Amino acid sequence: MMDQSDLRIIRMLLQDSRAPLSKIAKELGMSQPAAQKRIEKLKAKGIIIGSTVLLNERMIGWKRALVVLNADRKKYLGIIESVKKMPTVTSVYEATGPYAIGIELVGPAGVVNGVIAHIGKMKGVRDFCPISLEEKVL
Numbered sequence: 001m002m003d004q005s006d007l008r009i010i011r012m013l014l015q016d017s018r019a020p021l022s023k024i025a026k027e028l029g030m031s032q033p034a035a036q037k038r039i040e041k042l043k044a045k046g047i048i049i050g051s052t053v054l055l056n057e058r059m060i061g062w063k064r065a066l067v068v069l070n071a072d073r074k075k076y077l078g079i080i081e082s083v084k085k086m087p088t089v090t091s092v093y094e095a096t097g098p099y100a101i102g103i104e105l106v107g108p109a110g111v112v113n114g115v116i117a118h119i120g121k122m123k124g125v126r127d128f129c130p131i132s133l134e135e136k137v138l
Contacts, residue, residue, distance in 0.1 A: 007068065009028070010042070058083070062112075064104075066133065067102070067120075067130045068095065068131070069099055069101050069103075069125050069127055069129065071124050074126025079122055083101075083103055088111050099127065103119065
């Protein structure tokens with residue numbers, strides 16, 4: 001069971017995965033060993049599964065995009081397996097709502113555009129909707 005301190009740790013690490021332990025402990029009003037122990041428990045439970053670096057993709061000519069689509073029932077699993085192997089694909093989701101599959105892509109703009117075009121032409125893909133993400137506001 002997570003408490004408010006665990007949730008605050010998660011929020012802090014989502015904002016800055018490299019936040020110093022001293023800053024986390026100070027924000028929570030606890031010792032560094034106590035904060036470290038909480039982080040280790042969150043990792044052991046599988047709640048925190050890693051850390052990452054955030055890029056300003058636009059500054060290096062990269063693009064972030066989402067593709068949502070529906071697929072023919074017989075091709076659904078094959079499409080998911082094929083998409084997982086494509087360059088620039090960072091996440092593939094089974095989804096609910098008007099689309100059954102969600103795909104996140106990040107990489108050089110030309111490569112992302114090419115992968116998006118390829119996904120749209122795959123056999124069994126229907127209701128294809130690519131979305132370019134331009135500016136993160138939160």
